Amino acid sequence: MTPKVVHVAVGVILKDQQVLLALRPDKLHQGGRWEFPGGKVEAGETTAQALARELKEEVDLDIAGSTPWFELQYAYPEKTVLLDIHLVQDFAGKAKGLEGQPVRWVPLSELNQYQFPDANQPILDKLINEFGR
Ligand SMILES: Nc1nc2c([nH]c(=O)n2[C@@H]2O[C@H](COP(=O)(O)OP(=O)(O)OP(=O)(O)O)[C@@H](O)[C@H]2O)c(=O)[nH]1
Numbered sequence: 001m002t003p004k005v006v007h008v009a010v011g012v013i014l015k016d017q018q019v020l021l022a023l024r025p026d027k028l029h030q031g032g033r034w035e036f037p038g039g040k041v042e043a044g045e046t047t048a049q050a051l052a053r054e055l056k057e058e059v060d061l062d063i064a065g066s067t068p069w070f071e072l073q074y075a076y077p078e079k080t081v082l083l084d085i086h087l088v089q090d091f092a093g094k095a096k097g098l099e100g101q102p103v104r105w106v107p108l109s110e111l112n113q114y115q116f117p118d119a120n121q122p123i124l125d126k127l128i129n130e131f132g133r
């Protein structure tokens, strides 16, 4: 049987050489790691719609739109995720962790100080390559 792939909308939210990270609660999958806010795409939603919904629910940002950046499939031992990564550079509001999670604007030059989910390395590499200076 082919295991099902979990489709996840992931937002790389950029402002002034900084990116928004949120700390995943310990009890969740890949808990205790810093993530790019986002979540599962629900039936009938586009990735962009899912991302707008998740960013409002999780970090209270209103996004005017998002740009598909790249996709990344990764097999964790317990599940396989398809991260559908969008860039977000046009948004309104002040980021806050609506689920009680710490959120932080992190300079691209300091990303190497954070621990991310195992799937995320290609996102970090591409971020530094394309936006770092
Ligand atoms: N949001 C997010 N999820 C990630 C990242 N990297 C990564 O492997 N994931 C994985 O993607 C999966 C889905 O993300 P999620 O837990 O945010 O989903 P969600 O907001 O819909 O949560 P829920 O199911 O509790 O409502 C998790 O298994 C998580 O470990 C990332 O950078 N951001």
Ligand SMILES: [Mg+2]
Residues within 6 Å of the ligand: 037, 038, 039, 040, 054, 058
């Ligand atoms: Mg989420």
